[in-house]
Amino acid sequence: MKTIKFLKLIMVLIASVAITSCVQDDDYTVPNSIGEEENMAIETLTATATEVSIADVKAMYQGGGDFIEPVDTDIYVKGYVSSSDRTGNFFKEFFIQDSPTNPTGALKVVLNMVDSYNKYNLGREVYISLKGLYIGEERVGNGVIAIGGGTETDQFGTTVSSLNENQINDYLLRSEVTAELEPLELSLSQISNSHIGILVQVNNVEFADNLAGKRYFDPIESFDTSRTLQTCSGFGYSQFQLETSAFSSFKNEFLPTGNGSLTAVVSKTFDGASLVLALNSTDDVNMEGERCSVLDPSDFTSIFTEDFETANNNTNLDFAGWTNYAEAGSWVWREKTFDGNGYAEFSTYNSGSPSNIAWLITPGFDMDAQDNEFLNFKAAQHHLDSPENTLEVFVSTDYDGSDVLGATWESVTANLPTQSNPWYEFVDSGLIDISSYTGTLYVAFKVVGSGTDTTLDGAYQIDDLSVIATN
Secondary structure (H helix, E strand, O other): OHHHHHHHHHHHHHHHHHHHHHOOOOOOOOOOOOOHHHHHHHHHHHHHOEEOOHHHHHHOOOOOOOOOOEOOOOEEEEEEEOOOOOOOOOOOEEEEEOOOOOOOOEEEEEEOOOOHHHOOOOOEEEEEEOOOOEEEEOOOOOOOEEEEOEEEEEOOEEEEEOEOHHHHHHHEEEEEEEOOOOOEEOOHHHOOHHHOOOEEEEEEEEEOHHHOOOEOOOOOOOOEEEEEEEEEEOOEEEEEEEEEEOOOOOOOOEOOOOEEEEEEEEEEOOOOOOEEEEOOOHHHEEEEEOOOOOOOHHHOEEEEEEOOOOOOOOEEOOOOOOEEEEEEOOOOOEEEEEOOEEEEEEEOOOOOOOOEEEEEEOOOEEOOOOEEEEEEEEEEEEOOOOOOOEEEEEEEOOOOOOOOOOOOOEEOOOOOOOOOOOOOOOEEOOOEEOOOOOOEEEEEEEEEEOOOOHHHOOEEEEEEEEEEEEO
16 A cells, blocks of 8 residues: 555656646747637637727727727727736736837737736737727826726726736637737837837937946835936937836846847836836847947037028028928918027918928038038927828938929938927927038928818928037
8 A cells, every 4th residue: 555655656746747847937838829719719700890900999099088988899900919928027918019010009908817928929919809898098197098808997087907817718819920020110219109019129229327237126116117228319318218117027137238229118107107118028138339429519510500580470481592492382481480589480271282392491511621510400390180291301412502303302310390299399300410421411391281181281390400510
């Protein structure tokens, strides 16, 4: 009998070892295939319901109300998982973005499940049947639109609540596709609310100088720690916050001290006050390069400035050496003043033309008379309702001073105002490096709008243009 009991004990120990050897450190193997039942459910869903985009789903929530109604139509949305809770930096949630490459929008899914990465792994294509689910903010006022299984109401208002286990199984369907996500490359200053939930990559970044020797998480914090990321931008730094959870497995790792790239998901602080970046893993941090250096203002002199302070309010702009040209429609840039400040503005409101395209071109700059030239200006918008109502910046070295459309214009990247900026708030373009050009260089501002389409009749303003260089 003792022998039999001993053999049973040995068999139990062997079985225990076999079981534990399959799973180590909670690193479960993501299944490569999906069961027949789940595949059939996707086939049924796509055959009986209508697909809507992530943008459509977000538009269904108007915001500001105390009651969120369930979706009552047979519709579904699909996306690709962009966040992972494998390291504990996300909890009972994941984001889906609308495309593995060049995504334009994302949604959060809140669910009563831990270690969801075992089922909804990074890049997994997920179909969500929306009928009966709820769309709203995950927390009142934070602006993050989520899909949930119900609603919760407190003194601040109504939010969506997590999907329960049955809803997860019935409404969240995985396909066999796991796509390789290509992070959307952005500068720190380009990140906006439209990127919430999207996997992005920022280059030429580093942690702030005063964080040397610090870890991702500050032990005096209770839940989250924000660490400042920075990138050299002319004479100063552009900055953004990286947020790390107290429950992340990498919280005690030291912050890198070099410069390089970081791939993370755009999110928001708990209260919704600020945008932040959140890591899926520190494997997505590569900062082994030399730290950047800001420019020294004492090394530069101004070779051209225009602050429009001599503007004659509400007249067509006719500053000496400038070109003011209407490519479509008859309206051109105007001289404007407000509260003692002069600026240039182009507005299509009430122009009566279906299409308005106007160019404002600076005098030419001799690029061979000095070195290390940089362009800088400020721009603002008001009544902007559509991203198709555009402001673009170009440069040309073959413009003859009169034939605008006959010249070769090269687009340059600048920080420009968008719909998310308050009206009339001037945005600094950043220092734009134009030192690679030779000969005579012209800078052009081009606005596209409409006087009959009310979504395209916004206005743009330009002020405080300067070109600096070293002699």
